[in-house]
């Protein structure tokens with residue numbers, strides 16, 4: 119059945135209701151939120167909570183810290199098109215590509231989404247203490263898979279990313295969450311410059327890390343590998359943390375059938391999303407161009423619909439000393455939190471066993487419902503703005 123032709127025949131909403139469960143992903147975005155949520159398999163109560171959350175006053179206020187980045191771009195568009203979230207600022211950082219690209223990319227994406235009212239502040243050009251390593255081999259030289267968007271008309275604000283993060287959080291203590299989907303340099307700089315800040319941040323939801331091996335080294339996931347010291351600062355900060363790592367994001371694989379749904383809706387956002395994902399599949403895929411993992415969009419989606427992920431408490435220690443393991447995230451599900459024994463040649467040290475009782479520092483995503491994620495993502499990308 120041709121989606122466009124069929125949509126022309128019926129009233130749009132009737133068509134969409136009838137289509138849920140078949141072509142569900144592309145259509146659900148047109149449904150009222152409560153219907154959409156229920157179609158995704160939620161309980162009535164959860165759907166009604168989500169409906170309430172959609173009210174402007176109760177939307178979850180977030181800052182997106184990001185290194186766009188193909189999957190970052192999709193994550194930003196998802197957040198901007200989701201009424202459960204209110205994007206207060208976007209703070210680009212160097213990561214997938216240098217800041218000279220991630221900064222304009224963030225502004226281009228906001229303009230594509232018609233949201234140039236959202237402030238963008240330039241972040242760190244390099245990690246705290248290390249040389250920048252990029253992932254151009256995945257995201258292309260421009261970070262957007264080589265797909266060009268018009269040069270942005272908007273300008274960054276006259277503050278740095280850490281300054282903007284601090285100002286927004288301090289103005290609304292306990293209300294702002296940071297969704298960090300790039301190396302954690304900006305967030306660490308803000309925390310380091312302002313020791314009182316940690317207590318005022320509602321939560322930090324991090325795309326990064328893994329309890330089951332890395333993607334840039336056998337040990338480390340890319341965002342933590344690029345700036346392990348920053349990740350360490352964030353995980354030691356005491357802010358309520360959620361770690362959405364490769365354990366789940368590697369299961370959120372976009373496929374051709376998803377791209378066809380984007381193709382069927384002729385809007386600039388769907389067109390752009392389909393193009394950058396196809397370009398990335400062609401450049402980088404472990405299965406001959408068939409799939410790409412949507413790390414950052416899954417992270418944003420989990421804030422819109424928490425039932426997409428199952429979380430478990432862990433104490434996550436970020437390795438910073440290893441010659442081949444820096445950036446590794448080591449998860450303790452119970453105590454004692456043992457560190458490596460002191461070296462005989464080194465200074466006298468305490469026993470490696472922590473005497474403190476076990477205290478988790480993060481909720482780690484351990485299971486994902488990929489179908490539920492794609493229904494949400496495609497519904498939001500294909501809906502009318």
Ligand code: BDR
Nearest residue numbers: 187189253299340341413
């Ligand atoms: C992470 O690294 C980047 O390449 C992606 O944008 C994502 O944030 C996955 O390891």
Ligand code: CA
Nearest residue numbers: 187190299300
């Ligand atoms: Ca990213």
